[in-house]
Amino acid sequence: MLDKHLNLQLSDWMQQEDQPIILSSRIRLARNLENFVHPLMSDDETSEKVLQEVSDVLSEQFKAIVLRDLEVNDRQMLVIKHLVSKELLSHQSGATFLNDDESVSIMINEEDHIRIQVLGRDLSLDRLYEKAKEIDQLLDKKLTVSFDETLGYLTTCPTNIGTGLRASVMLHLPGLSIMKRMGRIAQAINRFGYTIRGIYGEGSQGLGHIYQVSNQLTLGKSEEAIINDLKQIVEQIITEEEGMRQRLLDYDYIETVDRINRSLGILKYARLISAEEASLRLSEVKMGIDMGIIPSQPFRFNELMVAIQPPFLNTINETLSINEKRAKILREHL
């Protein structure tokens, strides 16, 4: 069963046709155990105890993966699939508990002792939150979770204190990105305590025009309100993205059609391609399909964006450079 989590680019929860604009949603709850020092301060022995305690509760329902047992490349795969964070990799007792379709990943000994993550498609954040809450209650029943009557859940970093909730939505925003509106959008949503950034965190601004919107404030607002406001913000961003796409059709029609078709042609013919270029071209093809500019075709953007990353390319057993392997994968898929 472990093989599956490592070898498939696409988690089972993603096995549906791509949607326009909304790529995925995520709920994350940060929790800590009261009788243990928090992970950044703890020694190996303590961390192992935390892992053991949590494991006793979760290992029946979930598949445990202790990262130190994996090859380096396999760890990277879990990061690329958003099942564990980069930060978790550096922790000696870092582990995750996955459900079968990989929509649930419960990270242990990350910045907090426990980070419950539930992933899903579309904007069904409420449903994802319900699922996370179930797991939270399961843990709460068996373990003593740090909680303060006034502050709420206590977390390692004060920015998570209160609900410990991070709700986020991954969006495909080529229209806003091409028309250079992302800066303005970021400013606007910051005022409401929300933030927008590139696909693999701060460092990777808008790779493939993919952006993640999430709440920054975890305190002073109920979980339901945080989620509800995020949904409204996302719907507003979607409206703006659609407006930009319409502008491209109205004012730059042939340039847009040319750009999208060239990207398709290059993906089908290139023999060497960097991750940056591939992301951009895949993004433009997705936009072209979603806008009806190129015929609808079996095209899994989410899957391809993962398949072109080095951890997956490294598993191809041929004496090709990474850029050759990437080009090969793309030719085969398109």
Place this chain on the structure above:
Amino acid sequence: MLDKHLNLQLSDWMQQEDQPIILSSRIRLARNLENFVHPLMSDDETSEKVLQEVSDVLSEQFKAIVLRDLEVNDRQMLVIKHLVSKELLSHQSGATFLNDDESVSIMINEEDHIRIQVLGRDLSLDRLYEKAKEIDQLLDKKLTVSFDETLGYLTTCPTNIGTGLRASVMLHLPGLSIMKRMGRIAQAINRFGYTIRGIYGEGSQGLGHIYQVSNQLTLGKSEEAIINDLKQIVEQIITEEEGMRQRLLDYDYIETVDRINRSLGILKYARLISAEEASLRLSEVKMGIDMGIIPSQPFRFNELMVAIQPPFLNTINETLSINEKRAKILREHL
């Protein structure tokens, strides 16, 4: 019959499969009539008389085209097909006499009264020269051609004096061009009185990596020697081009394969393309076919290089921009 000379991109003499490297050969003889002032100095009446005299000799065997009778766009087409020179267009009594397959074009009232041009494929310059000499003898029989016992044929520009012969070969040299060897080649052949330049003359350096090699000296050497030396020089350049292609295969194999395939992909998918980009991409695809990197396919480089020029694109009766028409033509051909 005139329609044919104007509407087909490809002259009949070119109706064969493309060859690698050698695109076409050309012989040109410059002649003037003794009893008329040379065209650059002559008035309209004199030029008309020249045209009339020549017409009396040629109009039975050749189709006369007087440029002032054509639409502007049709004149441009003849230039693109190398049947008349740009310079001829500006002359009030400019005309040409064509044979049926367009391998012969006899320009009247260009820089000289008469310029006999014979075009062909491969390196058969001797055969082309024989054909030009036949026409020269026909004219000589009926008209008084300016000739000096010491200097030879008298021409308007002293650089043509003597034989009045310009022998040239059009070559496809992407290897030398990509590897930046053209400067050195030009220097080397200049020492022997030969020159190399871009496809449509000095101004268009190496468009599509196409270069024309020709003699500069017309005096002090027999026609046969001029042609023979040119053939040797061309064979030397071909050897160097083949060497450069081999180097690309040996040292930059995957980059070369990528570059060629991307060009093919872009030609098949672009919706907007400039003449410069199209020429370059067609050139790379031709190189790819000739090097066996992409499968041999019906691909007429000579024809496409003409078909993508504005005079031919202007005849497409659709409300598209010129760059859209060019992309459309290319998609349809590839």
